[in-house]
Amino acid sequence: MAFVIAVDGPAASGKGTIAGRLAALYDYPLLDTGLLYRAVGVAILDGGGDLDDPIAAEAVARALDLSALDRTEVRTRAAGEAASRCAVHPGVRAALLDLQQAFAARQPGSVIDGRDIGTVIAPHAPAKLYVTARPEVRAERRWKQLVGQGEDVTFEDILADIHKRDARDGGRKDAPMTRASDAVLLDTSEMTIEQAFDAARRIVEDAR
Numbered sequence: 001m002a003f004v005i006a007v008d009g010p011a012a013s014g015k016g017t018i019a020g021r022l023a024a025l026y027d028y029p030l031l032d033t034g035l036l037y038r039a040v041g042v043a044i045l046d047g048g049g050d051l052d053d054p055i056a057a058e059a060v061a062r063a064l065d066l067s068a069l070d071r072t073e074v075r076t077r078a079a080g081e082a083a084s085r086c087a088v089h090p091g092v093r094a095a096l097l098d099l100q101q102a103f104a105a106r107q108p109g110s111v112i113d114g115r116d117i118g119t120v121i122a123p124h125a126p127a128k129l130y131v132t133a134r135p136e137v138r139a140e141r142r143w144k145q146l147v148g149q150g151e152d153v154t155f156e157d158i159l160a161d162i163h164k165r166d167a168r169d170g171g172r173k174d175a176p177m178t179r180a181s182d183a184v185l186l187d188t189s190e191m192t193i194e195q196a197f198d199a200a201r202r203i204v205e206d207a208r
């Protein structure tokens with residue numbers, strides 16, 4: 001079986017950074033599945049479509065152009081919000097399933113980060129992490145990142161976004177964000193990036 005390292009958790013928990021560093025360490029390909037949902041959200045907005053229309057959103061997801069994942073627009077605050085809105089539709093999730101599962105089958109292994117990797121995409125992944133941090137800590141990190149990208153936002157705006165996104169991602173019926181029963185919880189609230197990566201590496205080593 002492929003050695004999938006599943007890294008799930010809420011927005012700005014540090015999971016993306018950890019996933020990227022694990023991929024570099026093991027020389028495994030990395031899939032940031034949030035980008036898939038972001039690209040679908042951006043494509044719907046670009047086409048003047050309705051994020052809350054499940055049929056139209058699924059059609060966009062089925063026609064997704066993977067080169068869109070590199071566009072800078074997918075990293076914006078608006079794209080994150082759009083992603084979370086279209087990610088509630090089961091048809092959108094189904095449209096993105098094969099691509100993610102094919103990635104999970106890659107040998108000798110891969111690193112995949114998202115919300116439902118350990119629960120739905122790769123439930124048999126040998127290494128599963130659930131990375132989290134307190135909402136205020138996550139809001140601070142995301143706020144600095146967005147300001148660094150030139151966005152004009154306040155910390156309070158971002159904290160409100162984080163609470164809303166947690167509620168929507170954790171409360172949806174299909175593939176809600178949740179810790180798989182066999183995922184190791186990693187709370188990065190009081191950790192530097194170095195400490196968080198070190199803890200993640202030890203969790204993966206234990207699973208090897």
Ligand code: C5P
Nearest residue numbers: 011033034035037083084087114115116
């Ligand atoms: O991780 P990121 O913040 O880029 O994800 C954007 C949104 O995409 C999330 O808030 C979530 O709604 C959705 N998502 C998802 N399942 C995944 C990855 C992301 O529903 N595996």
